[in-house]
Amino acid sequence: MGAHRALKPEDYRRVLERARTHGFWVASDEAYAEVWFDAPPPSILENGLENAVALHTLSKRSAMTGYRSGFIAGDPRLIEGLRRFRPNVGVATPDFVQRAAIAAWDDDPHADRQRERYAAKRRLFLDDFARRGWAVEGSQATFYIWMKAPGGDDVAFVRRLMRVGLVATPGSFLGAAGGGFVRWALVPTVDECREALTRLDAMTGAQS
Numbered sequence: 001m002g003a004h005r006a007l008k009p010e011d012y013r014r015v016l017e018r019a020r021t022h023g024f025w026v027a028s029d030e031a032y033a034e035v036w037f038d039a040p041p042p043s044i045l046e047n048g049l050e051n052a053v054a055l056h057t058l059s060k061r062s063a064m065t066g067y068r069s070g071f072i073a074g075d076p077r078l079i080e081g082l083r084r085f086r087p088n089v090g091v092a093t094p095d096f097v098q099r100a101a102i103a104a105w106d107d108d109p110h111a112d113r114q115r116e117r118y119a120a121k122r123r124l125f126l127d128d129f130a131r132r133g134w135a136v137e138g139s140q141a142t143f144y145i146w147m148k149a150p151g152g153d154d155v156a157f158v159r160r161l162m163r164v165g166l167v168a169t170p171g172s173f174l175g176a177a178g179g180g181f182v183r184w185a186l187v188p189t190v191d192e193c194r195e196a197l198t199r200l201d202a203m204t205g206a207q208s
């Protein structure tokens with residue numbers, strides 16, 4: 001986690017060079033491509049389509065997780081293969097979901113507004129954590145904030161949170177490398193996030 005850094009365009013260039021030399025595909029999960037704050041992240045497709053595909057979803061950009069809708073774009077050879085393969089496996093997306101998805105993909109301004117909402121919530125939490133001296137790690141983009149668990153034990157810290165009605169994810173639940181870290185998901189409303197910070201005051205006040 002300490003070694004965390006944002007993906008750079010040259011990272012994609014390097015891996016694609018190898019893919020094109022040795023003949024493998026690179027699939028880039030770009031689910032959070034629109035949930036950024038300082039600058040939009042690079043896409044693998046900026047390096048040409050050959051051997052590359054990008055996966056996108058409405059789950060993050062539009063908070064339409066339940067629609068199970070997204071798209072894959074990239075090397076026409078792979079897209080053609082998927083076009084032949086896909087009708088034979090799984091189930092077709094219902095028409096009304098397809099219509100909702102078309103409307104959502106056609107509407108970029110709502111994704112901008114969504115990003116602004118996440119930015120506002122993020123500001124609240126980052127300022128609050130800085131005031132408490134809690135160390136945020138990585139977290140340049142997406143609606144998650146990762147921080148070092150105060151006291152060092154992520155599960156013990158999340159237990160304390162739950163006593164004041166707050167839920168965050170202990171990093172160790174996501175793998176050994178997450179031990180000692182806590183992940184906040186800024187998915188409630190702005191008002192609920194403000195309320196969460198008030199409860200944090202109650203929790204830390206009760207402890208001190």
Ligand SMILES: Cc1ncc(COP(=O)(O)O)c(C=O)c1O
Pocket residue numbers: 029031032056057058059065068069070
């Ligand atoms: C990095 C990443 N990729 C993909 C997904 C899943 O996207 P979808 O809801 O379209 O399956 C998620 C969401 O959980 C995610 O965090």
